[in-house]
Structure formats: C-alpha cells, structure tokens
Amino acid sequence: MRRTVFPHKLLPWLLLAPQLAITLIFFYWPAAQAFRQSVLREDPFGLSSTFVGLANFRKVLNDPAYLNAAQVTVVFSLLVAFFAMTIALFLAVQVEKIVRGKGFYRTLMIWPYAVAPAIAGMLWLFMFNPSFGTLAWPLRQLGIAWNPLLDGEQAMALVVAAATWKQISYNFLFFVAGLQAIPKSLLEAAAIDGASRRHAFWTIVFPLLTPTTFFLLVVNTVYALFDTFGIIHAVTSGGPGRSTETLVYKVYNDGFVNLIMGDSAAQSVILMVIVIALTAFQFRFIEKRVHYG
Amino acid sequence: MANIFLNDLRKNYAGQEVIHGITMTIADGEFVVIVGPSGCGKSTLLRMVAGLEGISAGTIEINDKVVNDLEPRQRDIAMVFQNYALYPHMSVRENMAYGLKIAKMPKAEIDQRVAKAAAMLELEPYLDRKPRALSGGQRQRVAMGRALVREPSAFLLDEPLSNLDAKLRVQMRLQIKDLHQTTGQTMLYVTHDQVEAMTLADRLIVMNKGVAEQIATPHEVYMTPASEFVAGFIGSPAMNIFTVQVEAGVAVLPGGHRLPLAGLPADREVRLGLRPEDMEIVGDDTPGIPVVLRSVEWLGADAFGYGMIEGSDVAITLRLPGSTAAARGQRLRVAPPEGRLHLFASDTGKRL
Ligand SMILES: Nc1ncnc2c1ncn2[C@@H]1O[C@H](COP(=O)(O)OP(=O)(O)OP(=O)(O)O)[C@@H](O)[C@H]1O
Ligand SMILES: [Mg+2]
Numbered sequence: 001m002r003r004t005v006f007p008h009k010l011l012p013w014l015l016l017a018p019q020l021a022i023t024l025i026f027f028y029w030p031a032a033q034a035f036r037q038s039v040l041r042e043d044p045f046g047l048s049s050t051f052v053g054l055a056n057f058r059k060v061l062n063d064p065a066y067l068n069a070a071q072v073t074v075v076f077s078l079l080v081a082f083f084a085m086t087i088a089l090f091l092a093v094q095v096e097k098i099v100r101g102k103g104f105y106r107t108l109m110i111w112p113y114a115v116a117p118a119i120a121g122m123l124w125l126f127m128f129n130p131s132f133g134t135l136a137w138p139l140r141q142l143g144i145a146w147n148p149l150l151d152g153e154q155a156m157a158l159v160v161a162a163a164t165w166k167q168i169s170y171n172f173l174f175f176v177a178g179l180q181a182i183p184k185s186l187l188e189a190a191a192i193d194g195a196s197r198r199h200a201f202w203t204i205v206f207p208l209l210t211p212t213t214f215f216l217l218v219v220n221t222v223y224a225l226f227d228t229f230g231i232i233h234a235v236t237s238g239g240p241g242r243s244t245e246t247l248v249y250k251v252y253n254d255g256f257v258n259l260i261m262g263d264s265a266a267q268s269v270i271l272m273v274i275v276i277a278l279t280a281f282q283f284r285f286i287e288k289r290v291h292y293g
Numbered sequence: 294m295a296n297i298f299l300n301d302l303r304k305n306y307a308g309q310e311v312i313h314g315i316t317m318t319i320a321d322g323e324f325v326v327i328v329g330p331s332g333c334g335k336s337t338l339l340r341m342v343a344g345l346e347g348i349s350a351g352t353i354e355i356n357d358k359v360v361n362d363l364e365p366r367q368r369d370i371a372m373v374f375q376n377y378a379l380y381p382h383m384s385v386r387e388n389m390a391y392g393l394k395i396a397k398m399p400k401a402e403i404d405q406r407v408a409k410a411a412a413m414l415e416l417e418p419y420l421d422r423k424p425r426a427l428s429g430g431q432r433q434r435v436a437m438g439r440a441l442v443r444e445p446s447a448f449l450l451d452e453p454l455s456n457l458d459a460k461l462r463v464q465m466r467l468q469i470k471d472l473h474q475t476t477g478q479t480m481l482y483v484t485h486d487q488v489e490a491m492t493l494a495d496r497l498i499v500m501n502k503g504v505a506e507q508i509a510t511p512h513e514v515y516m517t518p519a520s521e522f523v524a525g526f527i528g529s530p531a532m533n534i535f536t537v538q539v540e541a542g543v544a545v546l547p548g549g550h551r552l553p554l555a556g557l558p559a560d561r562e563v564r565l566g567l568r569p570e571d572m573e574i575v576g577d578d579t580p581g582i583p584v585v586l587r588s589v590e591w592l593g594a595d596a597f598g599y600g601m602i603e604g605s606d607v608a609i610t611l612r613l614p615g616s617t618a619a620a621r622g623q624r625l626r627v628a629p630p631e632g633r634l635h636l637f638a639s640d641t642g643k644r645l
Binding site: 183185186188189190191192193194195196199203204207208 | 344364365370
C-alpha cells in the first residue's frame with residue numbers, strides 16, 4: 001500500500017472539511033440531539049423540559065402502539081425483502097434466456113430504481129385508488145371488495161407492492177451480475193451429468209448465488225426498514241388505523257405530527273441501535289463472504 | 294461402450310458455416326483425437342457430439358441411434374472440460390457423485406464407484422476437499438473422475454491437459470492412455486498439441502477451418518499426409534514445403550537448382566514437401582539441394598540446421614546427427630532418400 005504524504009498538516013483537513021461539515025451537521029448533530037431529547041420530557045407547551053432518565057424508553061417500549069408498529073415493520077420488511085428478491089431473481093434468470101434484445105429488457109428493468117419513493121407511492125396509489133384507480137375496477141370485477149383506504153390488509157398489500165416494485169431493479173442488477181459470474185461450463189457439465197434445468201438451478205446456480213442473496217437480504221431489510229418512508233407517507237400515511245405504521249413512520253408521526261419530542265427521540269435512538277446492529281452484522285458476513293473459485 | 298457415427302455434420306453460427314460437413318465412424322473402444330489449429334472448429338465438433346451445440350445439418354448417431362434431438366443427458370456420454378468445470382461449492386466426493394445421485398443410484402453403489410475412481414486417480418486423500426483447495430493437476434483428475442464414475446458409453450475430452458505445466462501434462466497423458474486401456478471406453482479427445490495427438494490416438498482427425506483434412510492413424514497421417522495443410526501441421530519441426538517446376542522428370546527448385554527425383558508428375562508446377570529428417574547430406578558431385586546454414590540448434594541426440602536454399606529466399610530446416618560439425622554460414626548439399634518426398638497440387642493443396 002502506498003501512502004500519500006501531504007506537505008502540510010492542514011491541507012488534508014481542508015480537503016476533508018466539506019465532507020466532515022456535512023457529516024457533522026446532518027448526522028452527528030441530529031443524532032446528538034436525539035440522544036439529548038430522548039432523556040428529556042417537554043412540558044405541554046414546549047417551553048421547558050426536564051431530565052427524566054430512561055422514562056421515555058420505558059414508556060415507548062410499553063406502548064401497545066409501538067409494539068404494533070414493530071410488528072407491522074417486521075411483517076412489512078419480510079414481505080418486501082422476500083418478494084423483491086424472489087421476483088428479481090426470477091426476472092434475472094428469465095433475462096438470461098432472452099436471445100435478442102437482452103440489453104433493452106435490462107434497461108427497462110432498471111428504470112423503477114430511478115423513481116423517487118414518493119412518486120412511486122403516488123403511482124401505485126393512482127393505479128389502485130378505489131374510486132378512480134385503473135386497476136381497482138378489474139379487482140372489484142373479480143369479486144374483491146377493494147378498498148385499501150379502509151381495509152388494513154389491502155393497504156399493507158399496496159405499500160408492500162409499491163416498495164417491492166421499486167426495489168426489484170436493484171436486486172435484479174445484482175442477480176444479473178451474480179448469474180453472469182457463474183461459468184457457463186458449470187451448467188453444461190451439469191447438463192451432461194444428467195441434471196434438468198430446474199435441478200441444475202437449485203443445486204448449482206442458487207448455491208453459487210448465496211453471497212449475492214445474503215448481501216441483498218441485508219440491503220433489502222435495511223431498505224424496507226428505513227427507505228420506504230416516502231412510499232408509506234404517500235400511499236397510506238400509516239393508516240388505515242395504524243395498520244401500515246412502521247417504526248420509522250411512527251417516529252415521524254409522534255415527533256412532527258403529534259409533537260411528542262421525547263417519545264419520538266427515544267424511538268429514534270432505538271432505531272439507531274437497530275441500524276448499527278444490522279450494519280455490524282452485514283460487515284461481519286461480507287468480510288466472511290464465501291468466495292468460490 | 295459405444296460407436297459414434299457422424300454423417301455430413303455441419304454447423305452454422307448466424308449464417309456462417311464453421312463446420313463444413315464431417316463424416317466419420319468411430320468404432321467402439323476407439324481413441325480418436327481431433328487436432329487442428331485454434332479456431333478450426335474442434336470444440337464445436339465435440340460439443341455437437343455432446344449435445345451442447347445444436348446441429349445445423351447432418352446427423353450424429355451413437356450406438357446406431359440418431360441423437361440429433363436428444364438432450365446431453367439422454368446421450369449417455371461424459372465430458373471433461375478444458376477449465377474442468379468442477380462445482381465449486383461441492384467437495385470432490387460430491388462432484389463425482391453428482392451425476393450418480395441424479396440417476397437415483399443406490400447410495401452404496403455411488404460410494405463404491407466413487408471409491409474406485411478415487412483409487413484409480415489417486416484422489417483418496419482429497420475426497421472431502423473443495424476444488425479451490427486442489428492443485429491444477431488434482432482438479433484435472435477430479436474432472437476425469439467425475440466422468441469415469443458415470444461409466445458412460447463415450448468420453449469426450451476438450452483439451453483436458455492444456456492448463457497443466459509441461460511435466461504434469463506428460464504424466465497425465467500417460468494416465469489417460471492407461472485409463473483408456475483399462476476401461477476400453479470410446480474416447481473423443483480434442484487437442485492442438487500434436488504430441489498428445491500422435492501419442493494418444495488410434496486415429497486422428499486433422500481439422501482445418503471446419504474441414505476434416507484427413508482422418509487416419511497417426512502413422513498414416515505422418516507418412517502420407519493427405520494435404521499440404523496436414524503435412525505442415527503434423528511434425529516438428531514442420532515439413533519443408535516449397536514450389537517447384539517439373540521439367541521432364543527434373544524438379545527445378547527455387548534458386549534454379551535442378552534435382553532429378555523419382556515419382557514426379559508430368560511437367561507442371563507442384564508443391565514439394567520434404568521432412569527435415571528426410572534430407573541426407575550428399576557429395577558435391579551428386580544432385581542435391583545446396584543449403585546455406587544460418588543457424589544450428591544442437592539438442593544432444595540430434596541437431597536442427599536452419600538455412601536457405603542457395604540463391605533464393607526459401608527457408609529450409611534439416612535434421613542433422615548429434616555428431617554434426619556443421620556451423621553457421623556453412624554450405625551443405627542435401628537430397629531426399631528415394632521415396633521420401635511428398636507432392637501436393639499447387640492449387641488445391643491435395644496430395645498427388
Ligand atoms: N457462439 C459462437 N458464435 C459464433 N461463432 C462461433 C461461436 N463459437 C465458436 N464460433 C466460431 O467457430 C469457429 C470454431 O470455434 P471452436 O471453438 O470450435 O474452435 P477450436 O478449434 O476449439 O479452437 P481452440 O483451439 O482455440 O479452442 C471459430 O471460428 C469461432 O469463432
Ligand atoms: Mg476449443
């Protein structure tokens with residue numbers, strides 16, 4: 001490894017300054033604020049606050065609404081990760097079979113990724129809006145009492161669909177790359193060994209994709225946990241009732257809508273712990289990632 | 294056990310024909326080597342037999358059954374790939390057992406076959422290792438083992454030794470020869486290495502640009518090459534081939550030297566081929582080819598002299614005895630012994 005030596009002590013710091021400033025202002029400062037507020041309680045008018053230790057945490061963790069949000073988050077994340085990954089893998093495998101126009105299909109597949117979460121949410125909301133959605137009518141014709149504005153499960157299905165749709169592109173790219181990294185001759189060897197395509201997929205391709213799958217599992221979970229705020233906000237705002245209120249959405253709701261700063265901050269801190277744990281977990285496994293060859 | 298019959302086999306890639314009609318019969322238990330320069334279609338031919346490439350025209354029969362439309366797994370063949378294509382996530386044992394498990398063979402028999410192949414290939418200590426923990430030669434043997442355990446009707450091998458170093462290649466070559474002798478299985482073997490081709494083959498297919506130039510035993514191919522291409526490709530150093538003008542039983546060589554030879558055709562232009570070892574040094578008063586040496590490589594048992602035909606820019610290679618005193622700049626007069634010349638048509642390259 002080559003070490004670059006700067007002539008001045010100051011220059012490196014100057015070069016790093018913009019990035020450091022952004023990190024400090026937008027990450028460390030709010031994080032510190034969250035920590036501070038999570039141990040304070042404001043009076044009803046927001047004029048003064050008192051130190052209450054871990055009372056906010058205790059309150060949050062004993063709040064049935066919070067436990068509901070945790071449950072919603074787990075269900076939502078698992079569904080999104082599962083569908084986004086299986087659909088993406090299916091599509092990536094199918095694209096491999098296309099002879100003509102492979103590049104065209106791949107490009108099309110990548111587009112949803114460029115759509116902002118809120119826009120993606122609106123898109124799905126419009127398609128499935130019970131009164132004017134293009135796809136709501138056929139659903140009703142099929143005998144489904146379609147109304148995601150009233151039915152919690154349907155609302156969940158809608159946000160899961162929107163969040164999944166947006167994430168498929170990303171997973172697709174990684175799966176395509178993963179599939180391309182598997183030497184063709186392995187599948188030919190399997191074909192000669194007597195394996196059907198399906199058998200070869202489950203015994204050769206899928207195991208060799210494990211590193212990709214594992215990486216995507218972590219990325220998708222993190223995505224579903226934290227990056228889907230825009231979609232939920234646009235489609236259901238956490239409703240109906242609290243049926244699509246995830247942990248992140250509840251932080252926003254309690255803090256910025258209901259202005260209960262202490263609770264909201266405590267929830268943020270809990271989320272921060274979850275992110276740190278997930279990241280540590282991811283790094284450990286990516287370090288150990290199996291390399292075949 | 295299988296015989297294989299190729300009938301006017303052709304292959305097109307996007308309208309471009311790369312295999313131009315190959316017909317041959319491979320007898321049960323025969324070791325046939327496909328040899329030729331890079332890009333001549335050796336792998337394509339082998340992969341068509343394996344069922345990995347479609348057949349554009351013609352038929353392939355294995356055991357008297359047309360297999361054109363059969364999947365690879367229905368053809369009862371095994372293949373060894375150049376890069377071995379071992380399943381990286383499986384142990385050596387699992388690699389070898391993979392095909393047998395698919396065939397739903399009882400576990401006891403799988404174990405027994407794997408053990409037998411492992412013993413034959415000296416792979417026993419590595420059975421539980423993953424391929425990445427093996428050396429190149431060991432991987433090569435696992436690839437052989439994976440093909441062996443299936444006891445297929447025919448073995449197809451695509452340059453199985455080309456990733457090994459020279460010493461290991463010789464060792465594995467002998468092992469493959471032994472294997473063929475003990476199992477007696479039909480083998481179709483692709484290589485561009487002519488030593489492998491000559492030593493392993495019962496019969497050779499010499500290919501050039503998608504055409505089988507000659508299908509014959511190594512001896513025939515060497516002694517009576519069917520075309521100028523085969524003559525130049527097989528043999529090391531390569532045969533000397535140059536254009537001569539025949540005038541009343543005398544060959545007029547480059548540089549205007551006249552060489553009376555037996556077996557020349559009627560007056561015309563032909564290509565004359567002389568192997569480096571088929572050149573005897575003769576006295577100055579005997580008809581011969583005057584050669585000016587540019588360099589001499591001494592190899593111990595013999596030496597190779599590289600020179601030019603005097604008065605021309607045609608290069609010529611001579612094999613000289615190891616005791617030679619010939620040196621750079623020296624002038625030698627050489628002539629082929631009776632009957633050791635090869636003549637090819639100057640337009641088609643076919644043997645005359
Ligand atoms: N998928 C393909 N599409 C188009 N042309 C191909 C394809 N595969 C092979 N070819 C062409 O067919 C010809 C024969 O290829 P092949 O791989 O059989 O050569 P080879 O004799 O095995 O060469 P090498 O010794 O380098 O392996 C080559 O000219 C190659 O460019
Ligand atoms: Mg090849």
